[in-house]
Amino acid sequence: MTTKVKTKLGVLVGARRKTQNGFEYDDFLNIPYAKPPVGYLRFKSPQPPDPWQGERNSTVYSESNLCIQYDLFKRIPRGSEDCLYINVSTPKVPTVGLLMHLLPVMVFIHGGGFFFGNGLAKFENGPDYLIEHNVVVVTMNYRLSALGFLALDIPEASGNMGLKDQALALKWVQENIADFGGNKDDVTIFGIGAGAASVEYHVISPLSTGLFHKAIMQSGSVLNPWAIETSNKIKDLAFKLARNLNYQGKGLYYGFVPTIEQHFGYGEAFLTEIPYDLLTSGRFNKVPVMRGFTDSEGFIISGLKPQDIKEITMLQNYVDYWRFPFNTSTDTYYYNERFRHVYNTYKGNDTERPAIDFFGDFEFVSGIIISSKLMVKNAVPVxxxxxxxxxTLNLIKAASRVTKKGAGHADDTAYTILIEPRRNLTQNDVTVRDRISTMWTNFAKFSNPTPNISNLLPLYWPPYSTGEQFLMIINKDLSTCSKYAEERIQLFEDIMRKYHR
Known part of the structure; x- marks a missing residue:
């Protein structure tokens, strides 16, 4: 069964679908939110799309609408430069001429390290769990790797094109989402991994002011070391690639990430200052925030770089993994000894656990907690x-081939969005999935994940504060703790305060 909606750009034909639980919704796929970024628009800021004549078929997902990337599993390139599309899933398109209560909107920004991933494929970004709570769900593509983040400090390639794509998609939501039954004044942006870092970039960018009203960040922050690079290093990578005409692709999809841009007078710069400075000084969009991490974020290093785990375990040279030199040999020795002290307190039988914890803190957890503290100091509810x-749905851990107990990087993903249909879930799997979808949509509706206590949510989730520093533990049961890994996080705070750049 098809359904239609008239937008400012033209008429869209969507499909009426059902979730696994039988909840019906209207689905519109592959909607252009920008002109194809090809030719003279390559490496430039995205431009609004042209209107179309007649009816546009938005019922079918197209692999060709993925942004160009390297398929990590098949080890081949895939996608197209013509990729700036958006999906909208809504419980019900408004009936023309009838007043309708507009629903909260949740806009998902996919992860993938800024070099792979997509927001269109239904088997990777299904709205099922969230839309059953009567919200409008939006997903998007944005340019990746060099096409999205090449920065040469010139107007022709100023950098952060992928983030500017996202901002234009959010502007599209502001201008069009009411046609789908969504409330443009009640938009929550959420993302996982690089998608979470992207969400926080919108929090700190003046270019995104007014385009959203709440933010959810899962396993990612602008303060994570992989989430930003200097334009000089990006230029160096680009020149190395240009010199190697026989380059086969592997390195092309690593190293191109957000950067601090120069002002060129066009009002298009997305980020012109150091994120830590913006957060510290309170110069960011102050919206309610919900964010978190997993208990074993470092599992991703076990899967991708097992040698790093072995080296830390054997040599304990923790400071070798910073991308900048410490000012003095005294600092190098001092911080390495402090790292050895805080990570060698583990008393269990897993000899790799200190290294896994270190990499989890280094790559993800420390930046997330430090950023949260800075937000709270500026009166933002977190x-x-x-x-x-x-x-069963810890799919990223499974893909990393890790067999240790715990939740790996972004392993809450498949409990938030439908990645692939699975029918052999345990009752605990279903309960955790239902809790997450309820808390996430509660936050989107009420700016509070637990506005009411119920059998599903029997515990009140207290906001984070500089004093108690509460956080919710999401396991098969819910619990709370305070001052998470306090000594470890304090060490990272000291280094970031002294060396942030």
């Missing part, structure tokens, strides 16, 4: 969580 459930 709800912090740790996801520690180890269940």
């Amino acid at each position: 709800y912090l969580y740790e996801f520690s459930y180890d269940g």
